[in-house]
Structure formats: C-alpha cells, structure tokens
Amino acid sequence: MASKIRVKNLYKIFGPHPQQALKMLRSGLSKENLFKKTGHTVGVHNVSFAVQQGEIFVIMGLSGSGKSTLVRCINRLIEPTAGEIYVDEKKITRLPSQELRxxxxxxxxxxxxxxxxxxxxxxxxxxxYGLEIQGVKKGISENRAQAVLKTVGLKEWSAAYPDQLSGGMQQRVGLARALAVDPDILLMDEPFGALDPLIRKEMQEELMELQEKVHKTIIFITHDLDEALKLGDRIAIMKDGLIDQTGTPEEILIHPATEYVANFVTDVDRSKILRAKNIMIRPTAHVSINDGPRVALRKMKKEALSSIFVLGENRTLCGIVTVERAVEAVKNKETGLQQIVQTDIPTTTPETLIQDLIPVAAAAKVPIAVVNEKKKLLGIIVRVTVLAGLIGGGENNNNVGSSAESGNNVKESARSMDHISDPLPTSITGMG
Amino acid sequence: MYLRSNYRDFFRACSGLIEGAVNNIEALLSFIPITVFILVLVILAWRLSGRGMAVFTLVSLFLLVSMNIWDETIRTLALVLTATFMALLSGVPLGILASRSDLTENILRPILDFMQTMPIFVYLLPAVMFFSIGVVPAVLATVVFSMPPAIRLTNLGIRQVPAEMIEAAASFGSTPLQMLFKIQLPLALPSIMAGINQCIMLSLSMVVIAAMIGAGGLGGIVYRAITRLQIGSGFEGGLGVVIIAIILDRITQSVGKESPEKKAA
Structure with a gap:
C-alpha cells in the first residue's frame, strides 16, 4: 500500500554551514563533538518513517528531541538539510514555492x-483564513467556516475575538481553522500541550470522535506518553533527533527497543493499553469432552494442574474440570466428562482491555479463558498476570506477555494467592 | 552646483508639486468655514479620545481664533500635513522593506541615524540652494527630519509580529503579499500609528525653523517675534503650535489604540 507520507533519511542541522556539518556527522562525528567543534546543532538525525492514509501517527519525545522540527520539515516551515519527504508518493522536498503553497x-x-x-x-x-487566501468567495468560505465551527461546538462564538475565548476553546478554533480547508493531512504540534489536564482529556476524546468522522491522516506531536498511547495508531519515540522506536502502542509497551523507551514506559498504566490477546498464553494441557475423567486426571498430574480446560469439536470451549470433581467421578466410576464439567467459567474476548479483566480475575478461582466469537479457545490468562500488573512497574515487566507462568494452574493458585491477596483490594479501588 | 545646473527641470517640477500641494491643502482648509472646521475637530476628538479632549479642542481653537492667528494656524497645518504625508508615503514602504530583509535594515539604519542627528541647519542650507527660499525647502527639510520614526516603527512593528502568527499564516500557504496585508500590517498597526504620531510631532517641531527660510505660518509669527523681541506675539505663535500639537497627538494616538479596544468590546 502506498503511504500517505513517507520520510526518508531526513536531516536538519542548525547553524551557518549545515552541509559541511552534515558531512562530518555522516562520517561518524558524534553530535556532542559536532557542536563543540562547529557550533552546529542536530535537530533531526537520519529519520525515516511512513504514515498510512487515515492513521494517527504520534511522534513522542521530550522537549529538545527534535519532534517539532521534524513536523515543520513536513510542510517545510523548516527546510530540511538533507533527505526526502513524499506526500502521496510525490517528492516535496524540492518543490518550488508556488507548488509548495x-x-x-x-x-x-x-x-x-x-x-x-x-x-x-x-x-x-x-x-x-485558509479558504480566503485560496481565493474562495467570501460567502462560500464563511459558510464553510460556520459549518466547521459547528462541528467543534463553537457556532455561537463566530463573531468573538480569540482573546475572549478560553484555552480549550481557542484550540478548538485552531482545529476548526485547520479542518476548514479540508486537508488530507493534519499536522498537530503538541496541540493540547498548553491546556490543563481535564480540558486536555476532553479534547483527546473529541479528537478521537472527530477522527471517526473525518478519517484524516494525522501526525500528532506530544511529550505526553499517555496521550501518545491513547491517540496513536502507531507511535514513534524520538530522542536527540533520532527515532528510537516506531510501533503500535502494544509493541512499544511489550517490546521496548531501547533502554530509553523502556524507561519511558515503566510508569505507564498498562491495563488501559494492553488487551487480553497481549497477555494470554497457550494452555499447556486440555482434554477433549469425549475423554474420561481418568485421562483428565492423568494430564493434570503430569502438568501439576488443579484444573483443566475441556474442549469440544474444533477446540470450542466446553468448560473446566477441577481435580476434586475428576477424582470424585473416578471414584463413582463415571466414564464421561459431561457430567462433571463446569460450564460457568470466566471467559473474555481477545480485544478486552486488561483494565476490564481486573474484577473478573479477582472474583475467579480458575484461569480466564480467551475465546473468539465461535467460542474457540484461543488462550488462557492466568490471573496473576492481570492482578500483578496492579502492583507496579518492574514486576509487571516480567509477567506481561511472557510465558513464565506457563499456564500452570497449581503454581498459579499457590503463588498468586499469598502473593497478591494483601494489596489487591486497595489496588482495585485505586483503579476505579 | 553640478546638480543644480543639470537637473534644474527636475527640481522645478518637484518644487512645483510640493508648493502646489501645500497651497492646495491650505486653500482647502481655509475654504471650510471656521465654525465647521472647529466642529469637525471637536467631534473627532470626542469620538476618538473622549469628552475632555473635545472640550480642550473647542476652547483652544476658539483661543486661536480670538488671538487672530487662525490663518497662520491653517498655513502651519497645511505645511505639517503635506510634510507628514510625504514622509509617510516614503517612510512606511521603506519600513516594510527594512522589515523584510536584514540587509536593507542594516543599510537604512546609519542613514536614519544621520537624518535624525544631523543638525537641521546643515541640510536646510542645501535645500535652500536647490529650491530657493520658500515653502518647498521647508517641507523637504521637515520630511527628512520627521521620516525616520515612521520607518523605524513600521520596521519594528512588523518584526515584532509573533513568529507563530507568521508560521500559522505560512502553514496555510499564504503568499508573501497576503502575509503582509492580512497578518503583518494589521498586527503592526499600533506600532505604525505610533510612528505616524511621532512623524507629525517632529514636523510640528520644525515649523519655527522652517519659518526661517520663509515657510510662514505660526512659525513665522514666532520667528518675527524673536527678531523684534516681541515677547507677547512670540507666545501667541508658540501657544498655537502647542495647541495643534496636542490636538493632533491625541487624535492620532487614539487611532493607534483603537483596534485593541474594538477587539475587547
């Protein structure tokens, strides 16, 4: 698929002789030494990425990471020193001023x-404004502006001046001004950075709602990781002019590419980002509904489990058999599992947020089964992975997405119970 | 001398133009009945800078009439308006040019310093040489003296337009002219108006000196009074200059401040 925007090996160096500095940088001189020797600073350092149509691509970095410079290179408010930018596969880095306009x-x-x-x-x-400078007739441009103002909820304010509006309202006008020209691409340079947290959250929601309707391609700059994770279809993490990692929010949380990214994501509340599919594991053992209780017991013994999932045809989930029930069934000389299988077990879909699994995990006594719409068993979530995530950072890192627990139900109940019983209640209320 | 003998026609044409302008403005202003003239100024002062200023305008203008120096006042006004108009006509565009390139600014700056600090008599002399005694060299000298603030403040005003406004306008694909007329000039307006105000004030401060080379008007009264040691009539002329200065200053100042006020309303 052709990309909407493609950036290839982009450099921006600030200083009197950027081309010379670029050569030195390419020949391996470090940024620090380049600055000491020549006084040139590197804003964007060999950055490449591609943004697809309709995507919200978030560029995240702290101040001074070059993210604002990068986004200004895309509409050439800042001229890049080297590299290429393509919009709709048309190279725009050497466009003459008329075409650039x-x-x-x-x-x-x-x-x-x-x-x-x-x-x-x-x-x-x-x-x-945007329409006016395109030479659109006044009546038409004002009608259009009025319509866009309506979509951002500021219809009544059209005759006011900017300084009469609050920050949040002003930024809605900023957004409306950008949308009025019906662009393919929105470049948003920390648009909510100057707003207070409550308004910011509101604006994020509104932007997402709006994006549902308009399906623009959005490049969104932010220094706030939570914002990036919330809005971004994909995120690029920038540091010192370089992109450290590009990926979906899940990828960045689960597999941080560098230590910098890892440090960044330690404090994130994963339960709001990760989904059941990210933390589920393959069950180590299961029995067929046609097996007998003896088979179930043997498999449980072999894997040291206290319960085992029972599957029907095409791996559809029938329920679970606990070791007590199985032993009882063998004693009573029952042959089928149908009589002893428990069907009222917790299940979830792969797209469920972990946040929503917390109460389920807290109430359940057995692992949570992840099933698709045809009730096929896709994986299981041992409760400790959900609940341990509440306690915090470091441990979370080890548990989430790893198969260290290996679906071992006995171990799970043995360990998790004393491990988490204490902090659990407070943590759950804390989450609410 | 070379210039004078070779470009006589040019200087004649200039001279005719300027003299015509001053005389026409004077004729126009004296054509308006005094009462109507005063009334217009009072209303203007009232609308633009409030009741107090309107009362002051009314009283002080009647004072000028009663001192029997109205004709001289009109002459001075015509002189000042012509000079200011000419200064702005070249000053504002030069200021715009200076704001668009550092090179132009760097070239203009020493010239402006020169124009402002050079003692006026030094260039009054060549002006008389080229245009002989009369109203024309007086206007020209006044223009030279009063133009720098118009250039400087236009330049400053445009350069002080916040970079983010420029960026925003550029991000929508404005042409340089659209940028200038839709964003830069409107946002620089208060500063430009301050420049115009300064320009008028400086031209008024020149009227007495201009009278020395035969420009007449209120300056003429003062100059004659000085040479004849007539303290009373000297004060009358001086007071006339002060009154016109105050009225013009207040009116032009409030025009500069008008846009932000309108915004808040």
Missing part, C-alpha cells in the same frame, strides 16, 4: 501548541 493550501494543515490564532480577526475570520 498549493500543497500547504490543499493538503497539509497545521494546529499549533500555542494556538496561533490571529488576534485581529474574529473566530469566523480565523477559521475562514
């Missing part, structure tokens, strides 16, 4: 951290 007018619109509304224009005139 066309591109900015029609395809790329930007939302700024400090809103950058024009103080001498009314809200309506601000929103209509």
């Amino acid at each position: 066309q591109l900015r007018q029609k395809k790329l619109a930007m939302v700024f951290q400090r809103f950058a509304l024009f103080p001498h224009r009314t809200i309506l005139q601000n929103v209509a």
Whole structure:
C-alpha cells in the first residue's frame, strides 16, 4: 500500500554551514563533538518513517528531541538539510514555492501548541483564513467556516475575538481553522500541550470522535506518553533527533527497543493499553469432552494442574474440570466428562482491555479463558498476570506477555494467592 | 552646483508639486468655514479620545481664533500635513522593506541615524540652494527630519509580529503579499500609528525653523517675534503650535489604540 507520507533519511542541522556539518556527522562525528567543534546543532538525525492514509501517527519525545522540527520539515516551515519527504508518493522536498503553497493550501494543515490564532480577526475570520487566501468567495468560505465551527461546538462564538475565548476553546478554533480547508493531512504540534489536564482529556476524546468522522491522516506531536498511547495508531519515540522506536502502542509497551523507551514506559498504566490477546498464553494441557475423567486426571498430574480446560469439536470451549470433581467421578466410576464439567467459567474476548479483566480475575478461582466469537479457545490468562500488573512497574515487566507462568494452574493458585491477596483490594479501588 | 545646473527641470517640477500641494491643502482648509472646521475637530476628538479632549479642542481653537492667528494656524497645518504625508508615503514602504530583509535594515539604519542627528541647519542650507527660499525647502527639510520614526516603527512593528502568527499564516500557504496585508500590517498597526504620531510631532517641531527660510505660518509669527523681541506675539505663535500639537497627538494616538479596544468590546 502506498503511504500517505513517507520520510526518508531526513536531516536538519542548525547553524551557518549545515552541509559541511552534515558531512562530518555522516562520517561518524558524534553530535556532542559536532557542536563543540562547529557550533552546529542536530535537530533531526537520519529519520525515516511512513504514515498510512487515515492513521494517527504520534511522534513522542521530550522537549529538545527534535519532534517539532521534524513536523515543520513536513510542510517545510523548516527546510530540511538533507533527505526526502513524499506526500502521496510525490517528492516535496524540492518543490518550488508556488507548488509548495498549493500543497500547504490543499493538503497539509497545521494546529499549533500555542494556538496561533490571529488576534485581529474574529473566530469566523480565523477559521475562514485558509479558504480566503485560496481565493474562495467570501460567502462560500464563511459558510464553510460556520459549518466547521459547528462541528467543534463553537457556532455561537463566530463573531468573538480569540482573546475572549478560553484555552480549550481557542484550540478548538485552531482545529476548526485547520479542518476548514479540508486537508488530507493534519499536522498537530503538541496541540493540547498548553491546556490543563481535564480540558486536555476532553479534547483527546473529541479528537478521537472527530477522527471517526473525518478519517484524516494525522501526525500528532506530544511529550505526553499517555496521550501518545491513547491517540496513536502507531507511535514513534524520538530522542536527540533520532527515532528510537516506531510501533503500535502494544509493541512499544511489550517490546521496548531501547533502554530509553523502556524507561519511558515503566510508569505507564498498562491495563488501559494492553488487551487480553497481549497477555494470554497457550494452555499447556486440555482434554477433549469425549475423554474420561481418568485421562483428565492423568494430564493434570503430569502438568501439576488443579484444573483443566475441556474442549469440544474444533477446540470450542466446553468448560473446566477441577481435580476434586475428576477424582470424585473416578471414584463413582463415571466414564464421561459431561457430567462433571463446569460450564460457568470466566471467559473474555481477545480485544478486552486488561483494565476490564481486573474484577473478573479477582472474583475467579480458575484461569480466564480467551475465546473468539465461535467460542474457540484461543488462550488462557492466568490471573496473576492481570492482578500483578496492579502492583507496579518492574514486576509487571516480567509477567506481561511472557510465558513464565506457563499456564500452570497449581503454581498459579499457590503463588498468586499469598502473593497478591494483601494489596489487591486497595489496588482495585485505586483503579476505579 | 553640478546638480543644480543639470537637473534644474527636475527640481522645478518637484518644487512645483510640493508648493502646489501645500497651497492646495491650505486653500482647502481655509475654504471650510471656521465654525465647521472647529466642529469637525471637536467631534473627532470626542469620538476618538473622549469628552475632555473635545472640550480642550473647542476652547483652544476658539483661543486661536480670538488671538487672530487662525490663518497662520491653517498655513502651519497645511505645511505639517503635506510634510507628514510625504514622509509617510516614503517612510512606511521603506519600513516594510527594512522589515523584510536584514540587509536593507542594516543599510537604512546609519542613514536614519544621520537624518535624525544631523543638525537641521546643515541640510536646510542645501535645500535652500536647490529650491530657493520658500515653502518647498521647508517641507523637504521637515520630511527628512520627521521620516525616520515612521520607518523605524513600521520596521519594528512588523518584526515584532509573533513568529507563530507568521508560521500559522505560512502553514496555510499564504503568499508573501497576503502575509503582509492580512497578518503583518494589521498586527503592526499600533506600532505604525505610533510612528505616524511621532512623524507629525517632529514636523510640528520644525515649523519655527522652517519659518526661517520663509515657510510662514505660526512659525513665522514666532520667528518675527524673536527678531523684534516681541515677547507677547512670540507666545501667541508658540501657544498655537502647542495647541495643534496636542490636538493632533491625541487624535492620532487614539487611532493607534483603537483596534485593541474594538477587539475587547
């Protein structure tokens, strides 16, 4: 599939002789030494990535990581020193100014951290600005601006001036101004960075709702990892002008590529990001519904389990048999499992957020079965992986997604019970 | 001398233009009945800077009439308006140019320093040489003296437009002209208006000196009074200059401040 935006080996070096500095950088000189020797700073250092149509691509990094420079290279508010940028597979890095203006007018619109509304224009005139400079007739551009203002909920404010609006409202105007020209691509440079946390959360929700409707390709810059994980279809983590890792939120949480990324993600509340499919494991043993209780007992003994899943045809889940029931059945000389299988067991879908599994895991006595819509068993989640995640960082790292627990139910109940019984209640209320 | 003998026609044409402008403005202003003129100024002062200023305008203008120096006041006003107009006509565009390139700014800056600090008499002399005694060299000298603040403040105002505004306008694909007229000039307006205000004030401060080379007006009264040691009429002329200065200053100042006020309303 062709990418909407493709960035290839992009460099931006600030200083009087960037090309010379680039040569030195490419020949292996470190950024620190380059700065000491020549006074050039490296804003963007050999960055490549591709963004697909309709995707929210988040570039995350701390201040000074080069993320704002990078996004300004895409609409060439900052001229890159070297490298190529393609929009709709058309190279834009050498575009003459006339065509560049066309591109900015029609395809790329930007939302700024400090809103950058024009103080001498009314809200309506601000929103209509992009159309006005394209030469759209006043009546048409104002109608369009009015319609966009309505979608961001500021219809009544069209005659006001920017300084009469609160920060959150101003940024909605900023967003409306960008949307008014109906661009393919939105470049958002820390758009919610100047807003207070509550408003920020609200705006994130609104952006996601809006994106459902408009399906723009969005490049979103942020320094806030939670925001990145919440909004991003994919995230690029930037540090010192380099992209350390690009991936989906899950990938970044589960397999941080560098120590920097790992450090970043330790404090994240995984239960809001990871889903059942990320932490489920393959069951080590199961029995068929047609097997007898003796077979079940033997398998449980072999794997040291206290219970075992019972599957029907095509691996559909029938239920679970506990060791007590199985022993009883053997004593009573029963031959089928049908009579002793417990069917009221906790199940979940692969897309369920771990957050929502916490109460299930706390109440359950057996592992949670992950099944698809045809009731086929995809995997199981041992309760300790869910519940241990509540306690915190380091341990979480080891448990999530690993198969260290290997689905061993006996071990699970033995260990997890004393391990977590104590902190559990407080943690759960804390989550709520 | 070379210039004078070889470009006589050019200087004549310039001279005719400027003299015509001053005389026409003077004729226009004196054509308006005094009462209407005062009324217009009072209303202007009232709308733009409040009741107090309106009262001051009314009283002080009647004072000028009663001192029997109205004609001279009009002459001075015509002189100042012509000079200011010419200074702005070249000053504002030069300021815009200076704001767009550091090179232009660097070239202009020493020239402006020169224009502002060079003692006025030094270039009053060549002006008289080229245009002979009269209103024309007076206007030109006034233009030279009063233009620098218009250039400087236009340049400053445009350069002080926040970078994020420029970025935002550029990100929507504005052409340089759209950027200038839709964003930079409106946002620089308060600063430009301050430049215009300074320009008017400086031209008023030149009227007495201009009178020395025959520009007439209120400056003429003062200059004659000085040479004849007539303290009373000297004060009358001086007071006239002060009154016009205050009225013009307040009115132009409030025009500069008007846009932010309108915004808040």
